[in-house]
Amino acid sequence: MDISLSHVVRLTDNGMHVPLLDGTTAYFNNYWLRDNCPTSFDSQTRERTFDIFHEAEAPRPARVEVTDGALRIEWAGSGHLTRHELTFLAGYSKGAPRPDPADLPRRAWYSDHYPAIARFPQPELLKDKALVARWVEAMLVDGVAIITGMPDSNEGLDDLARLIGHIRPTFFGEYFDVRTHIKPTNLAYTAKALEMHTDTPAEDVAPGIQFLHCRANSVSGGANLFLDGVAVANDLKREFPEDFKLLAETDVGYYCEHDHYDMRSRQRVIELDEHGEVSGVTISQHMFDISDLSQEFLDRFYPAFCRFGRMLQSDKYLMRFRLEATECIVFDNHRIVHGRAAYSATEGDRYLRGCYTDRGEMRSTYRALTTEGRFKG
Numbered sequence: 257m258d259i260s261l262s263h264v265v266r267l268t269d270n271g272m273h274v275p276l277l278d279g280t281t282a283y284f285n286n287y288w289l290r291d292n293c294p295t296s297f298d299s300q301t302r303e304r305t306f307d308i309f310h311e312a313e314a315p316r317p318a319r320v321e322v323t324d325g326a327l328r329i330e331w332a333g334s335g336h337l338t339r340h341e342l343t344f345l346a347g348y349s350k351g352a353p354r355p356d357p358a359d360l361p362r363r364a365w366y367s368d369h370y371p372a373i374a375r376f377p378q379p380e381l382l383k384d385k386a387l388v389a390r391w392v393e394a395m396l397v398d399g400v401a402i403i404t405g406m407p408d409s410n411e412g413l414d415d416l417a418r419l420i421g422h423i424r425p426t427f428f429g430e431y432f433d434v435r436t437h438i439k440p441t442n443l444a445y446t447a448k449a450l451e452m453h454t455d456t457p458a459e460d461v462a463p464g465i466q467f468l469h470c471r472a473n474s475v476s477g478g479a480n481l482f483l484d485g486v487a488v489a490n491d492l493k494r495e496f497p498e499d500f501k502l503l504a505e506t507d508v509g510y511y512c513e514h515d516h517y518d519m520r521s522r523q524r525v526i527e528l529d530e531h532g533e534v535s536g537v538t539i540s541q542h543m544f545d546i547s548d549l550s551q552e553f554l555d556r557f558y559p560a561f562c563r564f565g566r567m568l569q570s571d572k573y574l575m576r577f578r579l580e581a582t583e584c585i586v587f588d589n590h591r592i593v594h595g596r597a598a599y600s601a602t603e604g605d606r607y608l609r610g611c612y613t614d615r616g617e618m619r620s621t622y623r624a625l626t627t628e629g630r631f632k633g
């Protein structure tokens with residue numbers, strides 16, 4: 257076999273050590289080098305069109321050289337030529353996760369956050385993609401934003417949600433309406449408090465981004481309550497690390513059951529991201545299933561769970577405000593815990609229309625708006 261090697265590339269059984277532009281040498285696997293040849297990707301669809309499953313043998317180089325800032329490989333058997341830029345190789349030389357522009361550090365917030373909530377006018381968002389990127393950035397960092405100037409229409413909400421994703425149904429459907437019409441004669445009507453929760457935890461993957469469009473709010477009372485689950489969980493981690501560990505590592509059951517449905521899932525009360533940082537919480541007392549964990553384990557779990565639950569009612573974290581007609585609050589349903597104070601009203605209307613989109617699709621929107629991707633052109 258005629259193997260011609262540049263003196264700087266050292267072949268091994270499964271790959272090669274390649275000198276990079278910064279003077280270091282990095283190892284690359286032959287499958288990886290062949291699979292990710294620039295010719296493997298269709299320039300229009302940007303999809304991988306080369307199928308390594310169709311290769312009968314493990315890829316093996318016949319000739320290798322580094323020249324003009326690139327690694328050139330002629331593959332044995334097929335004679336296929338691969339050219340990898342050394343700058344491209346450097347990005348994959350350490351086995352580190354690919355940099356993600358949507359992986360922004362979260363900024364925990366507390367009860368005084370209301371004046372600082374990022375606000376964006378809906379009509380401006382529809383015209384300005386850069387403003388959409390700033391909105392998504394606020395969603396990634398703070399987990400919440402208020403959209404102002406909403407039209408009093410169903411389409412106004414549709415148009416807004418579609419800026420960052422597709423409407424994502426739950427088993428209740430695509431939209432939900434929270435409507436209370438109180439006639440002046442209904443003096444005894446009382447709207448109960450809604451305890452702090454995240455929505456529909458009984459689904460395999462609870463919806464990611466929640467929209468609550470206030471169409472009317474002329475009742476008195478009924479304050480909206482929101483808190484940052486990341487802030488609470490981080491405090492628990494610092495003050496009661498054993499409790500934190502239990503809530504971050506135990507799968508607990510959530511349910512939603514009636515005559516024609518029986519939804520069940522297992523979730524962690526505190527969710528961690530790939531860095532081990534708190535990314536959110538899943539909490540809902542009215543959907544917390546009868547626990548089937550061992551009773552001995554529950555001796556330890558319940559005190560931790562209740563400590564966390566009491567923290568979720570603390571004034572340190574609870575942001576209270578009144579959502580007004582023409583406003584839409586948008587928040588991360590896996591991070592922001594929400595509820596409503598009880599109200600006793602004798603007149604007025606209260607109407608919120610809501611829907612969901614996905615977090616992953618929102619991050620995709622952000623990447624597409626702020627970066628050019630890997631296969632531009």
Ligand SMILES: [Fe+2]
Pocket residue numbers: 453454455594
């Ligand atoms: Fe809710």
